[in-house]
Amino acid sequence: MFTSLLSPLVHLFYPHCCEVCGTDLPQTEELLCLRCMQALPATNFHRHANNPVALIFNGRALVQQATAAYYYSQSSGLQQLIHQFKYRQRPDIANWLGKQMGYMLKESTWLSTIDCIVPVPLFPRKEKLRGYNQATLLANGIAHVTQLPVQPKALSRQQFTSTQTKKGRTGRWQNVADAFQANDTSICNRHLLLVDDVITTGATTEACCNALLQAGAQVSVCCLAFSYS
Structure with missing residues (x-):
């Protein structure tokens, strides 16, 4: 009382x-x-196999399923939320958005095939400076809803790479082509859900997928937002 x-x-x-x-x-x-x-501009891509995010990887990486929860839109306030958790020390926002991603994934027909969640890693120095990896926070939010385990150390970023924001398609791919390495032998023959915040050309996600595929894993992708630019 x-x-x-x-x-x-x-x-x-x-x-x-x-x-x-x-x-x-x-x-x-x-x-x-x-x-x-x-x-918030939900895409509903998780309900459709041949959605725009899945098509990014055609002929580039053997991805089982791919989706993004929202369109990257300034007018909806999503850009503001992403800016808050990336640059304004608001990890609670990333965790909350991860839960929304989890609720969407539970509507899909393929979530039951996933064994664990792997966040796209930051370079250690950058993660230390920020205080957290936003992809891990999103993954934790998804895990809270789906009860899937998170393996934050399954993948590591071996090279510091400059921001992708102002690079063209070729420049983005070259910037991250050899930046990632799979670390955990237990991921072999497991179906992993790779999680990140924003996908544009898919260069970073593709590089992560290829590192995990080379380690013998199957990979699906779920990003918070999809940007057409």
Whole structure:
């Protein structure tokens, strides 16, 4: 009873606001108001085998399934959320978005074939500077919903690579072609779900997939957002 009386006072001095529009949130809503939540541009790619993300890997890497939860859109507030967890020390946002990815994946017909989740790694120095790997946080959110294990050390980034943002398709591929290495022999003959935040040309994801495939694994891909640019 004391807790129920205290809750409105805590809410008064520490308001619980939507991370996108700033609207005051009721206690039943976690990070986004209902309107901003509904505005997130879901792709529904997990329901369709030949979706635009899956087509990226045709002839490039033997990927079993591929999906992205949302379209990368500024107007929906998704870009703002991604910026918050990548550059503003908001790991809670990444974990929450990972849970939304998990709920979507549970609607797919192929999640039951996955053995474990592998996040795309950061270079150790970059991860130390940021304090966490955002792909691992997304993977942990997915794991919370799906109950699949996460293997954050199955893959490592051997080379520091400059940002992909301003590079063209060829430049992106050359930047990461030999940057990743599979470390865990237990992944052989297992079906892995590779997780990352944003996929554009697929160069980084392809390099990760090839490293895991060379280690004898099967690979599917799930990214938070798909960017056409």
